[in-house]
Amino acid sequence: MKTALSALEKPSAAPAPEKSDARNLVDAVFRARELSIGGALVLLILGTWLTNHSFLDSQGVKDLLLNSSILVLLAVGQSVVVATRNIDLSVGSVVGLTAFTCGDFVSGTSHGPLTVMLLGIAIGALCGLVSGALVSIGKVPALVVTLGMLYVVQGIDYALADGGQINAVNLPDPVLSLGSGSILGIPYLPLISVAVLAATAYFLRTYRSGRELYAIGSSPEAARLAGIPIRRRVLVAYVFSGAIAGLAGALWLARFGTVVANAASGWELTVVSAVVVGGVAITGGVGSVWGAALGALLLTTISGALIVLKVDPFWEQAITGALLILAITADRLVQVRTTNALRKRSRR
């Protein structure tokens, strides 16, 4: 850097950087997204609470936290993959498989929660490795690979289960207490989710490889020319998403105790919805895991609120779908508008 730069003369008068409207505009757009989800969340909680105060009593809050923690976790893993302009549809099946295998492994033993979580992470990471290798090295479209993996993993799960189920009574107590215990009144599950969330967010923000994931999603061609090891990064993103799904499976086991083979089936779409609602662009390069977590929290709260409000739970799916469409439409509009605005400003 020295020789090249020192060659350049100091300019006589450095122009003041336009303390830019452009940056403020973009900041505002992103803050607007997180604020609006946060606002919707607050309104929803407030409205439901006004109708039925039990929604926010200590049990209600605990339920809300417990119910959302697994979805938040999955949303974090999914965001990392989506940021690279890919998708992982196999997460629901992976949760089911790990929950069942972990349960099978510890049933009637005295293994602790740590073993369960590590086992879950290992199984999940293996699934992620397969999808990731096919997507990054095999260059097969992510949608196809992970859709295939969804069925493959589900099939293995069903074959292993062979019609049976894991029963809570057979599980060691320490494992179950992972799902029900708490510190200072806060259950373990949300604590784990928040820890993973914060660590991932920090990683994505402050490490080169984290930024490179966004770069890959923003423009694969530019990423290639910038010498970013695209295949390795995408592979790792899938392994991470798989590992997170495996962890979620272990937590699922701890929370519910009783696990059937089709646990969490269909969750992949809820996860993707949460991520997109949370502002992670499905086209990659944009969004934060905090936003994705907020999206997951919003979707869980909606389903909780519907129960409290005694609305037919079938509406939940319709509402989730409508939110998803709204979010993607908003993304598209906002992108077009900001691009135009930015272009006009720089042309000025």
Next chain:
Amino acid sequence: MNDSDAGPAPVLALKDVSKSFGAVRALQDVSLQLFPGEAHALAGENGAGKSTLIKTLAGVHRPDTGQVLLDDSPVTFHGPADARDAGIAVIYQEPTLFPDLSIAENIFMGRQPRRALGRIDRKAVHAATAELMARLGVALDPQRPARGLSIADQQIVEIAKALSFDARVLIMDEPTAALTGSETARLFSVVETLRAEGAAVLFISHRLEEIFQLCQRVTTLRDGRWISSDPIGDLTEDDLVRRMVGRDLGELYPKQQTEIGEAALSVRRLTREGVFRDVSFDVRRGEIVALAGLVGAGRSEVVQAVFGVDRADAGEVHVDGKRLTVGSPTAAMDAGVALVPEDRRQRGLVMEMSIERNIALTGLDQVRRGGLVRRSLEQGRAADWSVKLQLKYNKLSDSVGVLSGGNQQKVVLAKWLATEPSVLIVDEPTRGIDVGTKAEVHRLLSSLAAEGLAVLMVSSDLPEVLGMADRVLVMHEGRLVAELPRTEATEESVMAAATGRNGKERAA
């Protein structure tokens, strides 16, 4: 071939490098030596192999045969990162930025200064970027995203990227194509200082005066072959052009005299917010009108709006006196307009489909009997046009993907000419096709005009614009800034208008 006894050893060199893409031989036995402290120009027509050569130096392509030499020892670049680590900075013709990331991140991606534990030192990144911007003399906020930057500003970011690491070799592929005069001057002063400091520079430009102004040595390529390497002082501009072209320009552009009739296409005050505004012009029968301008000036966008692919916000398009429905390509086709798009792989053809099917796509009504497409009619239509355009193919049922670029372009032309249009719009008709086919396309356009077709041609190829057009319309930043008759259109006058230098002189 080089007087290598003069001065130091080359920093970076190519020795007898060949590179083929399928049947296309992009480079054949090309050698090149870049010396420290010297600016080296690479000259040649479009398609001469300049971009392939650059990508070989940049580690994007690996040579089929021959060697890349770094400090006289052979190296193999396994990717762009290897070349970058060797101190080779490349500024591509079309900036390759991450639109969603900030300018600072774009510059330092993968090389961000780090604090303890490998964390990115964001403050240092922004400070270094601000410093680069200050040294380049531009007021760009390091933290704004790259999305929405003008081409010139994107180019600045690319240059800052190259400056941000100790570039021993700076390679620039037409960096000035989208820059204004003052921006170019600023770039040149940066390059001068780098060069004085001992960096080797490889410079590509279609503007000969820039080559003579900036460079000490020039290597010429033609059709993928090395033609010559000379000190710039030994050459005149005419010598250089002769080496690049290798033949008389006159026969390259077979312009036929035509009888110019009444206006077939009239565009009135066409505007698309933020892209182009207030564009009005006519194209008359028998006339070839070129739409010139820099990359990003809005030329392709105008013709897309004329054809109705993009919706115009305001303005009218008339064909043969009848007003076209806005935003409807079907209406445009019915009125006799045909558009041969710029990107034939994405927009012009269905790559996996056969030649005959592609040609049939524009006239499904003609190849249909009783609601079903007749294969024999498809074949007839395709066979007809492939003979007329001298298409080189194996079977008409081969997919167009296997054809060479020039033959693909002929298929696109056939597809549209089969609609028997009265107005033919061609967007970069000869981009990326070999010289022989290029001349055929030119001859074809010329004879079509002679038959009374109105031709509107978007082109970045200045010799093509000057050689083919009866009139040249020039766009600059979304506006039509000049209209030059054939006699007044010169390289200088068109470029001056395209870079906005005569913007104020234009009356009405």
